[in-house]
Amino acid sequence: MKINDPQYSALKNIIVSFIDIDVNNGKKLEFGNIGSYVNKATQFSGLTVDKDCYDSLISDMEYQFKVFHTPGCCIYDDYDDPHSWYNNSTDAEQNYFWLRYRQYLTYHSSIDLKSINLLDEETLPRIMNCLGNPQEQFEGKRLVRGLIIGDVQSGKTATYSGLICKAADAGYKVVILLAGTTESLRQQTQERIDEGIVGQTIRKDGKGTKNYRVGVGLDNKELKATSFTSCANDFIGDHDKISTSIDAHNSLILFVVKKNVSVLTKLYNWLHDQNVDPVFGYIDTPMLLIDDEADNASVNTKQDETNPTKTNAIIRKICNLFKNASYVGFTATPFANVFIDPESVDSMRHADLFPEHFIYTLPTPSSYIGANKIFYEDGERFGNLRYINDIDEPDYSSEEYKDAVENNIDALNDGLFYYKHSKNWHGTTPHSLRESILCFFLANVVRDLRGQSSAPRSMLINMSRFVRVQHYLKDYVDYVYDDFTRDVRFNFDEDSKKNKNLLLYKELNKLWDKHFNNIKDISFDRVIKKSALMAATEKIQVLVVNSSKSSSKLDYKANPNLRVIAIGGLALSRGLTLEGLLVSYFYRNTATFDVLMQMGRWFGYRFGYDDLFQIWTSQTSARWYAEISRAAEELKDDLRNMYDQHLTPKEFGIKVRDNCEELQITARNKMRSAYTQNVRYSYYGNIYDTPYISLNTAQNTENLNAIQSFTTSMLQHGWSLNFADRWRYNDKDINDPKNGASRFFADVPKEQVVELLKHIQCSLVNMNFNVTNIIDFIQDEETQNVELWDVVFEGGDSNKGYPIEGLEIIKCTTRYICCDNRKVIQVSSRRRILGLREGKFALEPADLNKAEEACRSTWISEGLTKAEAEKRNIPLRAYFKYLPQRKPVLIIMLVEPTPADKDKEEPKRLQNFRKDLGDDMLVAFAVGFPGVKEAESAKTYKVNKIYYDLYMQDEVEQEDGDEDEE
Incomplete structure (x- = not known):
């Protein structure tokens, strides 16, 4: 049976029935068990399925039941506090807001019942217990500050909407929701709050406004929430002059406002003038402030901490108006937030927005498509990635x-x-832009043929922050669209065989073979029919979406089946949802973790078309996204480790992965604390290499000379070479000229290693191979097990021997080299020169077994079965991490660059480098240290960062008289 067979739906229903029976009987559904249910259903039905069908069934069940791989985790400022004040009651009277919202999610959203139950029974109660108890009586004022970390496009809106409902039911009376920096995003957020919480909405209708019920209000029951903002208006104009107060309303009071100083100042003035108790000097009403995209515009970016930015200051002033307030930041990119100085000493001491009291990471469902699935080479959706290589x-x-x-x-x-x-x-x-647009047209046809014709779908084009350029790009897209539809309408015949000689037919056929060869359920013959092409594309709109006054709007309420090609910049990068995103064409050089992740509108859930969506971007951006994903994963791992050690947010010396030197963690002005802080760093238990080579070939020549001097000195003083792969060549002749394998000097004193290191020069882009820091680490009195070294000369697959007297017998390695927009040469396309074997150099078989057994034992303790652990490759670092007594190793590799591709012209910079290099070999290094646990924090280093000419910070949107810049 195949995916498109009629029996597919019937088999799905059988699988769901089997799962429901077990879940209702209290059995927990685990990701690893889904396959057993599929097998059980196929046996029961007597049907057989092919691999594509089997994988699709697994994916469908994952999506339907939202099987979670990564659990949520929270760290607190006080672990002695039981964090249990909140009672998740099921009483209908006490849960007015949540029960209505839960029913709305159940019947009017795409969120499945399992996810709703998880939200209700676990995630939201845990977050509620992090907040201040709105019923608690205490002296003075209290401001609880926390951060909730989710994933881009993962459903944070449903989470904070649910949190508002439970908070209101628990006794919070005022809720302020900061909804981004653009009016389009604020309106989108207001719309969702109206539907899920308020129950009515106010929209512009001609010259006036219209008020009508929506969402939870369609039951026509009493409404218990009042919104002081609407889809028509933010808190602007004369709102701060309204002669009313919070106490005058027997309902939940809501504000959905932009992070705009003018708007927030008006809100502050109204709260202060109409509501502050003149005797106590505060508002005695529990308040919850939710800061959506909390890393954007809220963070104090002033160098002088006594003069915080106006946005940051006014948010803090609003919080401090209330006796009992909770500030909760929501973000998928917390890199800026965790660099807020927790020890601010301005006039509101310790009152910055640092998440002092808790940091909570939301669970990630396995059906969520994030950067690790797309940008890792072994990711499930790596095949959806397309490189823009014609610019x-x-x-x-x-x-x-x-x-x-x-x-x-x-x-x-x-x-x-x-x-x-x-x-x-x-x-x-670039021609690739046209190619991507045509792929969008084809993808639309496939979705229609899959029976998804009513679903909205979109294409994102993000190439420029300039409004004028965005409109220029729109003209081009309009031309491509008009030319395509005109050609299909007037030149295509319904009989596809008659179209085979048409240029457009040939172009589409070529694109189908190139970009859709993974689609098995729909054939090209069905896609290329005139009627199918016209039906899929005739209603596509081309819109420029930005924050200028002339911007178009993505109104999915008015047009739930909207098909759109959206061209924009920053407005498409922060929170704005593009429904049914099929194709993304992204060519930007913003080099910060947070901005890049927010620009990734393609992350999220792609049920029914996860095999169809495409991301067109540069190789550099793709590499950055992989780095960002690793940074985010390590950040979450750190949080889980912190919880295990009962560390608090203030104690959290955030260690954001920064191996990609040209990629910043966040904008410079958001990292003011990070520049002055010392970071504890240890080289123990790992190996670091130099995948980047300076364009200055004189440095390479100096390195070759340094290696020659070192080798000559060692041989003159009686050192002899040994095989580095002892277990492989122990019985071989070390002087055999036919064996060009790796050799090494054993037991080299650290003084001689340090002397060699002092004479080598490495590109500063090799962040983890900072020669100065390595030497300092070796020479530090507290650094252990570094007295004697193994110095390895790695052999490879070249026909050329080392051009070093005494080492000629060793063969050089060959590597691909490239040079993109940075001022360095990159050795290999993987950005690492090391494989898996280098960790084994100079070790005895007993040591190898010890390290491998320890590594597998760790995996088994973390949940893998013995069989799964046996199948995994042992990582390189394991041979250092699990061997505290091994000697440190310095690896020297001489690299013969592979010849230039005759069919592809290399960048001029790379051509010049090859010319200057001549016949010399490239010199690369690696250094590894034993896993000495007791001394992991032995040395403190300052973090240094290098910025590249290509860096272009995305600025706050601004618009001059000509609307030049978004």
């Missing part, structure tokens, strides 16, 4: 470019699109 970036160091910048003109105004274009760019768009 050749100009030489930003050229005199022509420098003169253009100095004179404020665009020297390449009429050229092919490139990163640092000006606001007046009107050149040539």
Whole structure:
């Protein structure tokens, strides 16, 4: 049976029945057990399924039951507090808001029942117990501050809407929701709050406004929430002059406002003037402030902490108006938040927005498609990635470019699109953009043929922050769309066989073979029919969506079946949802973790078309996204480890992964504390290499000379070479000229290693191979087990021997080299020169077995079966982490660059490098240290960061008279 067979739905129902029976009997559904239910159902029905069908059934069950791999986790400021004040009562009277919202989610959202139950019974009660008890009596004022970390496009809105409901039922009377920095996003958020909590909405209707019931209010029962903002208006105009107060309303009071100083100031003035008790100087009403996208605009970015930014200051002032307040930040990119200084000493001492009291990570469902599934080479959806490789970036160091910048003109105004274009760019768009648009058309047809014709779908084009350029791109997209639909309407015949000689037919056929070869349930013959093409594309709209006054709006309420190609910049990067996102064309060079992740609108749930969506981006951006994903995963791992050790948010020395040197964690102005803080760092238990080589070949020559001097000295003083792979060549002749394998000097004193390190130069882009820091670490009195070293010369697959006297017998390695927009040469496409074997160098078989057994034991203790642990490859670092008594190792690798591809022209920078290098070998290094647990925090280093010319910070949206910049 295949996916498109009629029996597929019947088999799905059988599987669901088997799962429901077990779940209702109290059995927990685990991800690893889903396959057994599929097998049970196929046996019961007598049906057989192919692999694609089997995988699809697994995916469907994951989505329907939202099987969670990663549990939620919370760290607290006080672990002695039981955090149990909240009673998750089921009483209908006490749960007015939540029960209505739960019913709304059940019948009017795509969220499945299992996820709703998890939200109700676990996630929200745990968050509620982190907040201040609204019924508690205490002296003075209290402000609880916390942070909730989710995933981009993962359903945070449903979580904070549910939190508002439970908070209101528990006794919170005022809720302030900060909904981004743009009006379009605020309106989208207001719309969802109206539907899920308020029950009515106010919209503009002609010259006036119209009030009508929506969502939870359609039951026509009493409404118990009052919103002081609406889809028509933020808290603007004369709102701060309203002659009423919180106490005058016997209902929940809601404000959905932008993070805009003017708006927030009006809200502060009204709260202060109409509601503060003149005797006590505060508002004695429990208040919950939810800061959506809390890393954006809320963070104090001033260098001088006594003068915080106005947005940050006004948020804090609003919180401090209330006797009992809780501030909860929601974000998928917490990198800026965790760098807030927890020891601010301004006039409101310790009152910054640092999440002092708790940090909670939301659970991640297995059906969520995040960066690890897309941008890791072994990710489930790595095949959905398309590289934009037809844009050749100009030489930003050229005199022509420098003169253009100095004179404020665009020297390449009429050229092919490139990163640092000006606001007046009107050149040539890359062919890959047309290709991606046509892929969007084809993907629309596939969804229609799958019976999903009523579902909205969209394409994202994010190439420029300039409004004028966005409109120029729209003109191009309009041309492609009009030309396509005109060609299909007037030149195509319903009989596809008659169209085979048409240029468009041939182009679509080529694209189908190139980009849709994974689609098994729909054939190209069905897709290419004239009627199918026209039905799928004739209602597509092309819109520019930004924060300018001329921006179009994505109104899914008015048009729930909207098919759109949305062109924009920052407005498409923060919270705005693109329903049914099928194709993303992303070519931006923003180099910060948080902004890049928010630009990834393609993350989320793609049920029914997870095999169909495509992401078009540069290899550099794809590499950055992989780095960001690792950073985020390690951040969450750190939080779980913190919980195990009962560490508090203040004690959390956030260790954000920063191995990708050209990629910043967050904008410079959000990292003011990080620059001055010392970070504890240890080299123990791992190995670090140098995948980047300086463009200055003189440094490479100096490294070759240093290796020659070191080798000559060692041989003259009686050191002899040994096979580095002892277990493999123990019985071989070390002087056999036919054996070019790796050799090493054993028991080299650290003084000689340090002397060699002092004479080598490595690109600063090799963040973890900072020679100065390594030498300091080796020479520190507290550093253990570094007195004697193994120095390895790694052998490889080249026909050329080491051009070092005394080492000629060892063969060089060969590696692919490339050079993109950075001022370095990258050795290998993986950004690591090491494989798995380097950790084994100079070890005895007994040591190898010890490390491998320890590693597998750790995996088994973490939940893997013995069989699963046996199948895994032992990682490189295991041979250091689990061997505290091994000697440290310095690996030297001489690399023969692979010849240039004759069919592909290399960048001029790389051509010049090859010319300057001549016949010399490239020199790369690696250094590994034993896993000495007792001394892991032996040395403290300052974090240093290098910024590249290509860095272009995404600024707060601004608009001049010509609407040039978004």
